[in-house]
Amino acid sequence: MSHAPVSTPEPSETFKKSKSTTSLDVSVSATPAPASPATSDAGVAAPAAPSNSIDSFPLSAPLKAALRSKGIETLFDIQAACLQKLLDGKDLVGRARTGCGKTLAFVLPIVERLSKLDRGGYGRAPSVIVLAPTRELAKQVGADFETYGQSLGVKCVCVYGGAPSGPQEGALRRGVDVVIGTPGRVKDHMQRGVLSVKGLKYRVLDECDEMLNMGFVDDVEEILNGTAVDTANVQTLLFSATLPPWVRQITSRFLKPDFATIDLVGDDKMKASTSVRHLLLPCHWSQRSEVIRDLVRCYGALGRTIIFTDTKADADQLTETLSESMGARALHGDIAQSQREVTLAGFREGKFSVLVATDVAARGLDIKNVELVIQAAPPKEAETYIHRSGRTGRAHARGTCITLVSRNNEYMAPIIERKAGMKFARIGAPQPADMAAVAAERAAETIAEVDEQVIDAFLPAARGLLAGEAEPERVRRSLITAYEDYVTLVMASAFPMDRASQVYGLLRKAGIRDADVEQAKTVSFLANGRGAAFDVPTKLVENFIGAFGGPNDDPAKGVFGAALMEAKELPELLQRPPMSAGRPGGDRFGGGGGGRGFSGGRGFGGGRGGGRGFGGGRGGGRGFGGGRSFGGSSGGGGGNRSRPFGGNY
Template sequence: MFLINRFSFFYLKKKIYIYIYKVLCLAPTRELAIQVAKDFKDMTKKLSVTCFYGGSSYNPQLDAIRSGIDVLVGTPGRIKDHLQNNKLDLSQLKHVVLDEVDQMLDMGFAEQVEEILSASYQKDSESNPQTLLFSATCPPWVYVVAKKYMRPTYEHVDLIGKKTQKAATTVEHLAIACHWSQRAAVIGDVVQVYSGSHGRTIVFCETKKDANELSMNTSIKQSSQSLHGDIPQKQREITLKGFRSGTFEVLVATNVAARGLDIPEVDLVVQCSPPKDVESYIHRSGRTGRAGRAGVCICFYQRKEEDQLRYVEQKAGITFKRVGVPTPSDIIKSSSKDAVRFLDSVPPQAIEYFRVAATKLIEERGAVDSLAAALAHISGATALEQRSLLNSDAGYTTMTMNCSQELHNIGCAWRGLKEQLGEEIDDVIRGMTFLKGKMGVCFDVPAHKVKEYQDAWQDGRRWQLSIATELPELEEKQRMGGDRGYGRSFRGGHGFRNGGGGGGNWRGGGGSHKRSFSSAFDY
């Protein structure tokens, strides 16, 4: 948007371009600076546009300075280097753009930005360059800082306004409870079901080490590469170009890919844990659902991070739909579709070479079994693991027991189960919690015990037992104990009641940025 604004100014002000109108655009990451520079070049061929960023050679940049620059895009570090070496003159600047200003100032660039701007700003001078700040999220401290170096008559354009929902409305927000030790394996299934082998996925990690390890994890069947600050700049550019062009399907990244980058047709965004600040969640989820397309953002969390998840919901104005991990049925359905698409891509001349072997295989095993085995092998879904829908633990199946009346406490459900399945279930069943409205419970059972319990159980008027095919809605108030059993101490309760369910107010953690920028941009 700020590109259109600047170029409109050029055209209206003069019939021809003259070098006195100079623009400086600062961006927090190299990738974003490169993208902005490319957008400038795509919009005009008559202006000299140059991009300066760390990790690239100084010599071409010095040549560009000698030749004259109309629009300079760059990261604060490299721009500052040229200023300190007396190679760059910013005294004739007419327009300054700070893109993703909140991140740039919060990443520790405040002092660098101040030094850069001091080369062309004078306190209370009307001749100071026009300053434009852009960001999808602007915490209150950004406005405080802005007043220090913008003119008193500055304009504030808010395209979100007082809307409750700050995140993109084209994105569906899902949350999956999963212990960190199970996360890599589950992410592979999530990518397969929600994006498939032909879609594009960005997985956000909190650390560079996590990004490296996850990108090489065999649980992600699609081709994947990592992107973070420790990767050489040239390789980072190759990686982004490959992801944009579809060379590989899964990009595992730190926040370096969260801001401003316009990567078309990203189907899925996965966040390995709830981010520490709401702005990060909004920017990360905004990598999908762009240009009117629908997208999905899935946030993994542990039970101890529930309050953090609710804080994101409250501040971002969204509601996470709690879902379980993809079931074997989901994975098979998605894998089958991918396998069929792979078959469609096989050229007819290649099929001829396999007709003899295919005919023999059909005679020996039958057409359906042969094709089914081939599809399973193509999709890679040859060994599927049962997982809990409650916490994603491997080797467990989630079951629900519905009740005809509202439960007074969870002890009623334990007694109902023991009447038919015996006392030994005490050490086998785990994670029991109320269903929405306390009209039953759900819990985890070791996968090898499921058939035994199904055979021993008889449904009655009060209780009905079944295997959960998706995560049911859970009662929000009751969440006691750890992952291994909610509400165990309530087994000796008192039957049923007809009154309404309990309620309560949640008090979430969180808070605003505590760093002070009061000294920044004082001229």
């Protein structure tokens, strides 16, 4: 768990108390009442302690010492806001953005209260059960309870599947105070009579929205609301970074009517981490592995990187591609638990810096120095995006999350933006100049660490390398699709431009051969409506730009009211509207709408908008794109005038 630096905290938040029988908003300050001012020997008042200083809270001396041993002098806002309410015995729902210290928000008050109770001796039943959705998160929470509980004599055990049950049973029979685990293994121990919940005083759901979804809710209810649980005398705590409306409806099954809500996100539109840059990169699936490799080198060179995939097969495929060049390792549910633990420990310890994972690593895991998160495709739920992106930018550090999109899933980007309350910055694939700049920066940092007294010994060898080594040729990539050996050109127009035929017509008017024109692809229109961006093979760049009188962005200086130049960064493009649940609907980028299945116009889904199947017509198709073999403007299988790739990426 990362924590706030030793500094004066941000101003205290305002929290909304939950509604019970009456509708009432109560403002509660997270800042405790100041202690009596201390005075020095000179009679001058000493500086007041920061409002979130651990000395401002009713924590026992051993617990404060344990916090200080970890370098913690102040509490995060969520920890400060929850502490007194939990010590007072309130049921509570807590929400804060990812990386803001939610785990200690319940660990600290629980171990503090347990230390003052008569918990019994050998063979005692646990007073606390904490449920987590993944084994990795359960282990992490268990480690925090172990760290801070041992200072107060609180015994803990973590139980989860994939690990031998014998040691877990032995610990439970000897007696523990806190059980942390996944629902399946906790339920298994209960059914075998090893784990009793009769004396339960606390029940905690970490990542409660995940715990209460359709996959877990029945087990959770059986564990926490079973006949053996004295629900009237148990305190219930629910924590998460995301609380969809359906979670609020379900909480009534577990919480007392007067429960408190501590919500540090509230009505803010921005639900994702505010310390993370959210970037979006168009990339065809066939280029994904190479582009991800370049992104890690450009954006994650100095820290750790987590790459998220939707499937285990994708995680394995990417790991195989990246393992040799970057030492990447995989983490997902089909990997044996013992190997998962070794992999995660190695990543934490810096033995390798690239982890490829499914969502087993998205929830709650706190790993220091994760500089970059890459999502190989946008997730289908905004909540998943929030949790994945929250693996970086933790404890107020800065981080970067890059999401790759293709034409088949780019419709999710505006949905995520709306629900997560953030805006993506569109970027293109790293170019040779970007890679060179990163290499130069890293070389300079390495040289700076060399003792000046030995630099002279390396100069002859360095001069020889500079004189004899040619600059390695780096492959350029499209900014629109990330295709290798393609360059994105921007056409600025003096008149409105919204049809690909306008672009191809101007290219031909400028004297470019038909065979070369047909190699231009992925026409996308500028957001200002006065131009377009498209890709051409690297070898044709000079030919295209020369036909328009050289590189410039002023249509008045070009030909036929248009100018052409190479894009150095991805221009602002007209975004396609989100696709509906049925047919995507036609638009000028291609896609559906021309007809159902393979009908509508000549060929496969022909006509202007194309069909859902093989696309076609002016706009290009969503499906297989296609060049000459699938038709062309008269209804073939995608693409404008038989463009390669069919205008799809």
